[in-house]
Amino acid sequence: MRSPSLAGIHAAAEKIASILPETPLLPLEVHGVTVWCKAEVLQPVGAFKIRGAWHRLSDLSPEEAAKGVVGVSSGNHAQGVAWAARRLGIPAIIVMPNDAPKVKLEATAAMGATIVTYDRPGGEDRDEAAARVLAQTGGTLVHAYADPWVIEGQGTAGLALSAQMEQWAGGAPTRIVTPCGGGGLAAGLALACPEAEIVPVEPEGWDDVARSLASGTIQKVGADAPATLCDALQTPATREINFAVLKERCQSGLWVSPSEVAEAQRLAFRQLRLVVEPGGAAALAAVLAGKAPVDGRTAVMLTGGNTDAEAFAKVLAG
Amino acid sequence: MRSPSLAGIHAAAEKIASILPETPLLPLEVHGVTVWCKAEVLQPVGAFKIRGAWHRLSDLSPEEAAKGVVGVSSGNHAQGVAWAARRLGIPAIIVMPNDAPKVKLEATAAMGATIVTYDRPGGEDRDEAAARVLAQTGGTLVHAYADPWVIEGQGTAGLALSAQMEQWAGGAPTRIVTPCGGGGLAAGLALACPEAEIVPVEPEGWDDVARSLASGTIQKVGADAPATLCDALQTPATREINFAVLKERCQSGLWVSPSEVAEAQRLAFRQLRLVVEPGGAAALAAVLAGKAPVDGRTAVMLTGGNTDAEAFAKVLAG
Numbered sequence: 001m002r003s004p005s006l007a008g009i010h011a012a013a014e015k016i017a018s019i020l021p022e023t024p025l026l027p028l029e030v031h032g033v034t035v036w037c038k039a040e041v042l043q044p045v046g047a048f049k050i051r052g053a054w055h056r057l058s059d060l061s062p063e064e065a066a067k068g069v070v071g072v073s074s075g076n077h078a079q080g081v082a083w084a085a086r087r088l089g090i091p092a093i094i095v096m097p098n099d100a101p102k103v104k105l106e107a108t109a110a111m112g113a114t115i116v117t118y119d120r121p122g123g124e125d126r127d128e129a130a131a132r133v134l135a136q137t138g139g140t141l142v143h144a145y146a147d148p149w150v151i152e153g154q155g156t157a158g159l160a161l162s163a164q165m166e167q168w169a170g171g172a173p174t175r176i177v178t179p180c181g182g183g184g185l186a187a188g189l190a191l192a193c194p195e196a197e198i199v200p201v202e203p204e205g206w207d208d209v210a211r212s213l214a215s216g217t218i219q220k221v222g223a224d225a226p227a228t229l230c231d232a233l234q235t236p237a238t239r240e241i242n243f244a245v246l247k248e249r250c251q252s253g254l255w256v257s258p259s260e261v262a263e264a265q266r267l268a269f270r271q272l273r274l275v276v277e278p279g280g281a282a283a284l285a286a287v288l289a290g291k292a293p294v295d296g297r298t299a300v301m302l303t304g305g306n307t308d309a310e311a312f313a314k315v316l317a318g
Numbered sequence: 319m320r321s322p323s324l325a326g327i328h329a330a331a332e333k334i335a336s337i338l339p340e341t342p343l344l345p346l347e348v349h350g351v352t353v354w355c356k357a358e359v360l361q362p363v364g365a366f367k368i369r370g371a372w373h374r375l376s377d378l379s380p381e382e383a384a385k386g387v388v389g390v391s392s393g394n395h396a397q398g399v400a401w402a403a404r405r406l407g408i409p410a411i412i413v414m415p416n417d418a419p420k421v422k423l424e425a426t427a428a429m430g431a432t433i434v435t436y437d438r439p440g441g442e443d444r445d446e447a448a449a450r451v452l453a454q455t456g457g458t459l460v461h462a463y464a465d466p467w468v469i470e471g472q473g474t475a476g477l478a479l480s481a482q483m484e485q486w487a488g489g490a491p492t493r494i495v496t497p498c499g500g501g502g503l504a505a506g507l508a509l510a511c512p513e514a515e516i517v518p519v520e521p522e523g524w525d526d527v528a529r530s531l532a533s534g535t536i537q538k539v540g541a542d543a544p545a546t547l548c549d550a551l552q553t554p555a556t557r558e559i560n561f562a563v564l565k566e567r568c569q570s571g572l573w574v575s576p577s578e579v580a581e582a583q584r585l586a587f588r589q590l591r592l593v594v595e596p597g598g599a600a601a602l603a604a605v606l607a608g609k610a611p612v613d614g615r616t617a618v619m620l621t622g623g624n625t626d627a628e629a630f631a632k633v634l635a636g
Contacts, residue, residue, distance in 0.1 A: 018434075021486060024342050024360060041591040042342060103588065168339060266627065270421060273359040273623030275591040280586030310583065313631040 001129040001241060003146060008152035009192050011078025012055040013159050019054065019087075021043070023157075025164040026272050027298075031285055035298045036169055037284070038161050041274055041305030045107070047232070048185060048303050049073075049080030050145075051151030056142050057084040059149060065090045071113075072096075072130045074231040076271025076304045077144040082113035093137065095130045096120075101277075103308050145184030146239035154185040158192025159187060161299050169297055177201060177292045178301040179232040179282040180209050180253065183242035185303065190249040196299075200246065200253045203230040203261070203279070209238050209246065218243050229258060229311070232304050233278030248309040254292060256285040262315045264288050268302065270317065280304035319466060319559060326470035327510050330373035333546050337372065337405075338362070341475075343482040344590050346618075348605055354487050355602070356479050359623030361590055363425070365550070366503060366621050367391075367398030367462075370471030372420035374460050375402040377467060383408045386457040389431075389449045391412075391550040393422025394622045411455065413448045415439075419549060419595075421626050443482040448577060463502030464557035471498045472503040476510025479617050487615055494608045495519060496619040498527050498571065499551040499599035501518040501560035503621065510568040514617075516563065518571045519604040521579070521597070526555050527564065528571025536561050547576060547629070549614040550622050551595030580633045582606050586620065587634065596633075598622035 001132045007187055026037045042049035057069060068091035071081035078094040085092035092113040096105060097120030118129035133142055143150060162172040173196045180200030186209075190198045200209050211219040216273040220237040228234060238246065256264075261278045264285035270277040276284070280303040286292040287300055344355045358366035375387060386409035389399035396412040403410035410431040414423060415438030436447035452459055461468060475517055480490040491514045494497070498504050498518030504527075508516045518527050523544040529537040538555040546552060556564065574582075579596045582603035586594045598621040604610040605618055 021342060021482075026339075026360060027362065039360075042344060044345065044590050164339075177339075219416060269593055269627065269630070273364050273593040275587055276595060309587065309634040309636075312587070313634040316631040316634075317626040318627075 001150045001301060004148040004187065004191060006191050006230065008190065008215055009155035009159060012051070012115035012153045014155040015058055016051055016054055018155050019051065022160050025161065025168060028271055030294060031290070033294050034296055035287060035294050035300050037272060037302050038157060039274060040157060040301065040303050041276055041280060043130040044302060045076070045079035045083045045092045046155050047076035047080065048154055049077040050083055051156050052143065052150035052184060053077065053080035053084040055145070055153030056147060056149035057081070057090055060090070060140060060178055064140050068092060068137055069138065069142050070095065070133050071142045072126050073144050074100045074234060075108065075306060076232050078104065078108045078113070079111065081142050082108050086112050093133050095126060095133060097126070101306060101308050104306050106297040107306065133250070142308050145182030146241050148241065150184050151188045151242065153188070154235035155183070155188030155192035158189040162193055165297070165299060171297055172196070173299040175199060175282040176299045177287055178300065179279055179303045181232055181235040183209055183238040183246055185301065187242045190245050198250050199292050200250055201282045201292070202253060202255050203228040203282060204255050204257045205231050206233060207253060207255040208268070211254060212243060213240060213247060213250050213253050216247065230261065230279035230282060232277065236271050254286045256282050256289060256291065259286040260289045264317045266318070274302060275305045275307065275312065276302050277307035278303045321324060322466040322469035322505065322509060324509050325468065326566070327473035327477060327506065329509055330369070330471045331474040332394045333376055334372055338368065340478050343479065344595065346589055346611060347458060349608070351612050352614055353605060353612050353618050354483055355590060355618045355620050356475060357592060358475060358619065358621050359598060360596055362623045363397035363401050364622060365394035365398065366475050368604040369474050370468035370502060371395065371398035371402040373471030374465060374467035377405055378408065378458060381418050382458050386410060386455055387411065387460050388448055388451050388455065388457050389460045390444050391462050391463070391623060392418045392552060394424065394550050396422065396426040396431070397429065399460050400426050400429035402421070404430050411451050411457070413444060413451060414530055415444070419624060419626050422624050423625065437468055461520055462597050463500030464559050466559065468502050469506045471506070473506030473510035475503070476507040483615065483617060489615055490514070491617040492615040493517060494617045494619065495601040495605055497551055497597055497621045499553040501527055501564055503555040503619065504585065505560045505563040508563050513521055516568050517610050519550050519600045519610070520571060520573050520601060521546040522573050522575045524551060525571060525573040528573060530556060531565060531571050534565065537565055538634070548579065548597035549599060550595065551600060572604045574600050574607060574609065578603040583633045591631065592620065593622050593623045593625065595622045595625040
């Protein structure tokens with residue numbers, strides 16, 4: 001597999017600029033400092049994943065496109081792939097866990113993708129489920145994070161962020177705090193913003209990237225990992241293509257508790273008027289809890305906003 | 319009082335461009351058509367009111383600025399004035415109803431404004447309350463809508479909207495559906511977008527502008543007007559400076575029911591990941607309910623997103 005590159009990010013950005021309006025950068029005062037929130041929840045599918053999916057799918061050959069694509073995702077990557085596939089006229093099959101948020105399952109189906117579920121709570125392996133589909137269709141797997149196109153596509157958020165912060169914050173970011181699942185976005189941001197420290201944030205008990213950074217080799221999530229509302233960050237382990245970038249560019253990783261995440265969701269509701277899903281609020285949670293250092297050149301990624309109404313109402317109730 | 323002008327809107331836009339990042343234009347599929355939502359809820363104070371306030375306050379003479387400003391508002395104009403005043407170092411007193419949403423009262427106070435409340439449910443007159451304050455301070459009244467600077471400032475949203483729709487919708491808007499209280503924004507949009515039909519939308523029972531348009535003369539809200547959650551649109555009547563523009567440019571006005579408003583808030587939550595307050599969702603409610611005609615060149619203003627968590631949770635619960 002080829003390595004993702006800054007040149008690839010620029011190529012992706014050029015394609016994306018003509019199809020997706022740029023998401024805004026919103027200032028937010030936290031602990032007396034203004035940090036800069038990149039509102040990727042405002043993408044048409046409610047998450048940054050549309051960037052990588054568009055870059056990957058629009059680079060398929062006509063032969064590959066005819067056989068379709070297969071995505072594996074709890075919902076945000078799923079919607080990104082489904083959105084790009086519909087626009088490009090490519091058949092899409094999405095392998096989703098049967099406990100994915102309803103809003104994500106419904107939106108993915110509404111975009112015309114075929115959904116195949118697997119039993120996540122029952123321990124069914126998602127890669128095996130995807131492999132079965134791929135064997136049948138001969139299609140192309142669009143991995144949610146271990147894919148050079150996907151990493152480059154997500155990196156376009158970093159290019160945009162830098163340009164926006166140069167205009168409004170007096171300079172490109174020197175630190176980017178970001179939710180981290182498999183590390184696709186984190187690696188893309190690292191490549192796009194070579195001057196910035198990248199701070200990946202994971203949910204409590206799912207801090208495999210933090211432990212990987214600490215040990216220098218890829219670690220897996222423990223079999224005893226607790227349930228988490230951060231479904232978008234529920235990845236068992238990062239992969240070499242991501243970790244090769246992350247281990248060079250991240251000093252260490254952070255984790256946040258469910259109550260810290262909920263607090264961040266409430267702050268985004270009140271101060272930014274944004275709906276942010278638990279996983280999408282992880283970076284803001286780390287900032288708010290004082291776990292991530294901040295200054296006026298710190299960017300905070302708000303990565304996704306697909307959450308069920310009942311779940312969000314519960315968060316608002318505190 | 320001078321009349322608001324297109325030249326004034328351009329002057330305001332130039333000032334605002336250096337201080338406020340432009341709010342995004344978000345596509346939304348409704349009834350099989352893509353309409354374009356102007357997300358003014360993403361302004362730093364959560365509402366478009368910051369535009370008019372900035373234009374007005376930044377044009378005060380040093381003598382006027384020293385005596386301070388007085389605003390009258392249930393909260394969004396209040397925050398706009400308070401935000402601009404803090405940035406410009408101008409003392410601000412805001413006259414607010416004692417039943418304003420908590421989130422609006424707190425945010426206005428947090429920005430350093432002095433708050434004077436009046437008893438709205440008890441029938442106390444807000445203009446009299448403001449007059450008392452003005453008599454004491456000799457300050458400048460910044461009216462929430464009957465002011466040429468305020469109208470011009472709000473009109474900058476129309477200039478931005480036109481530019482954004484030219485890029486993404488294939489042309490400037492031919493119709494703008496907008497929430498309407500006193501008519502400051504509606505008049506500003508009309509002046510900024512001379513090719514567009516302006517469709518003002520009011521809450522049920524507060525449709526004084528619709529009745530004014532129908533009769534050709536300014537009508538007041540009835541004394542028996544029902545309670546409404548659209549506090550931002552609870553204005554007793556429009557004024558001549560606004561109506562002079564509106565009667566030339568609006569064919570008719572629309573009104574929406576509380577359940578139509580709540581439905582629009584839920585759609586914005588789910589499809590746009592935006593928090594929109596009841597009054598801010600009135601235009602989307604009219605579109606969703608099929609009351610306002612739509613096509614691919616229709617813009618929908620989402621004007622404010624300041625709502626209490628408990629109230630929003632109730633809306634989500636349906």
